[in-house]
Amino acid sequence: MTSTASRPSRVAKLPPRERILDAAEELFQSQGIARVGVQAIAERAETTKMAIYRHFDTKDALVAEWLRILAADYQAAFDRVETEHPGRPREQILGLARFIAEGLPTLSHRGCPFINSLAELPDRSHPARQVIEEHKARQTRRLVGMCADAGLPDPEQAAAEITFALEGAQVSTQNGSIDRVGERLLRIVAGIVDRPRASAP
Amino acid sequence: MTSTASRPSRVAKLPPRERILDAAEELFQSQGIARVGVQAIAERAETTKMAIYRHFDTKDALVAEWLRILAADYQAAFDRVETEHPGRPREQILGLARFIAEGLPTLSHRGCPFINSLAELPDRSHPARQVIEEHKARQTRRLVGMCADAGLPDPEQAAAEITFALEGAQVSTQNGSIDRVGERLLRIVAGIVDRPRASAP
DNA sequence: CCTGCACGATACCGATCGGTATCGTGCAGG
DNA sequence: CCTGCACGATACCGATCGGTATCGTGCAGG
Missing domain, CATH: 1.10.10.60 (Homeodomain-like)
Structure with a gap:
């Protein structure tokens, strides 16, 4: 082998x-x-x-394996970002956003492979679809954890905000409706992480 | 039936x-x-x-016509929201977010037809692709106008934030990674529209 | 040295794809 | 009443799809 x-x-x-x-x-x-x-x-x-x-075995199995490897690559990249800033969740989140923002020009008008593949896989029992859904669920869980560690008041809401921004940025890059997407994305995520709180420690 | x-x-x-x-x-x-x-x-x-x-003429022409009608339907819905709140851009933006949020359960695990179709149309010169890109560009322009009317400090950035949130909400609904998407979306857009400003009139 | 097996090459399968040709008929507009 | 034309039905086209069968060969592991 x-x-x-x-x-x-x-x-x-x-x-x-x-x-x-x-x-x-x-x-x-x-x-x-x-x-x-x-x-x-x-x-x-x-x-x-x-x-x-x-x-x-089949073309579908090849599709599933491709997405499995791709998801593992993303996970590895996220791991790297996380260990680059140990114990500093704010920097971890910003690093993650930067990683996505830097990838946008490469995606260009073809967008995120997970989003695109989901569009072609309407069958919820398709193995490749399950790979994507599990990957997205893991990514969300990780982000919620980071937001909680960063002391954000509502970690689940903050994670949802960041996720929407990341996904939306990729979609908008694909359809070309917005300029300087990466730059805007970073500002948005920074705004979420540094949002002024109602109460102080 | x-x-x-x-x-x-x-x-x-x-x-x-x-x-x-x-x-x-x-x-x-x-x-x-x-x-x-x-x-x-x-x-x-x-x-x-x-x-x-x-x-x-061709299947592609049928696809393009379908998306043309769909885009027109969305435009009409947005027009309705706009005229429901004349001269009140804040309410217009929130109404638009509410319109999308209410549509999410219907989309269920199949997501937004424009996003999905783009994934299946890699050719930038495909007529259907141009229909989508023009629709998204129009929608962004409209949103920038509303944000400017609402007196938001950086209308283009605010419009980008709202667009990312709307697109991301649809993607996350499709892949099921986040719960209560509609509710979260409304909170996010409200947060953008009601964001405290540095200076007051 | 020997041998098993992954590999490349080739030919084939039924199903389905987008798209076309042809023809009889019912009904709307003049 | 007359007629043109949209319509439905049917049969067909070449291309391509995912997937299989078969066979000769070169090389790695024993």
């Missing part, structure tokens, strides 16, 4: 499974799930449909 | 074009664009594919 480059040809190619997942990532993100055929993924991965079906 | 048409001529049927658009509306909203075939639309509209192609 661990490859060890061997020495097949000049360029060291990744093993087929990785190439397939990379190809799926690029095509699903740029064109959506339904528009991308298994054959197209095979071609971009420089392999064949048969190889794909050797690693994944 | 659809099911079997036992009562033929008793019930006044809408003309085919309206039935097609109604059927498309229901199927696109509940299943997405790509998953719905022209044949399925014809069946639900109790007509044939030929009739659809008599009224619309």
Whole structure:
């Protein structure tokens, strides 16, 4: 499994499974799930449909695995932000917002893969849909915890505000209705975290 | 109601074009664009594919027309909210938020049709995509105007905040990560509109 | 050295896609 | 009354979809 480059040809190619997942990532993100055929993924991965079906039972299973990896990547990035500011929830939250804001130009007019994929998966029992919903639920729980640690009066409401802002920023980037989205997003989240309280300690 | 048409001529049927658009509306909203075939639309509209192609050049043209009508419906609803509170921009903005909040339970786990459709239309030159982008741009312009009328210090930033909140609320309703979304949305928008200013008149 | 198996290549399957051609008929507008 | 045309029905088109079967080969692990 661990490859060890061997020495097949000049360029060291990744093993087929990785190439397939990379190809799926690029095509699903740029064109959506339904528009991308298994054959197209095979071609971009420089392999064949048969190889794909050797690693994944169905196209849906490949979609689910792609989203699983993507969710894990996001979780890892959030973990990194959190450990960068130990015991400082305010900075953790702002770091998270900065991470999203910095990713916006990359998403450009294609938006967030989770939001987009959900649109193509109306069936609530679809495995990929469950991956997304669990990821979003985890992310919300984490944010509520941070808001509580930061001493915000109503952590659940604050987490909802921040979540709406993050999701809305991605949607607005996609449809191009608002300029300087990243900048505005950071100001909004800072406003929530630094909101003046009614009572003082 | 659809099911079997036992009562033929008793019930006044809408003309085919309206039935097609109604059927498309229901199927696109509940299943997405790509998953719905022209044949399925014809069946639900109790007509044939030929009739659809008599009224619309392509499936894409039908999609664009559906979104055009939907955008017009939203515009009309916003107009109604605006004229309900003449000269009172604060109430207009809150009315707009209430309109969206009340619609959330209906959207349920399927979310906003504009957001969902954008996910399925990666091609920026697609006519339907342009319909959506123009609609969102108009909506933002209207909101900026209301915020300016309400005397908010930075109308563009306030409009962005409100837009993010509205879009984010719809996304979070779809993925189920947050409870009592409508209630939270109203509190957020009220907070923006009633935010204490640095200077007073 | 030997061998099993992942791999790539190729050919195929039924189903469904968007879109077209053709024709008979009922009804609305002149 | 007459007629044109929207309509419904039916049959068809090539392309593509997800998924499968089969086979030869090169290389890694024993």
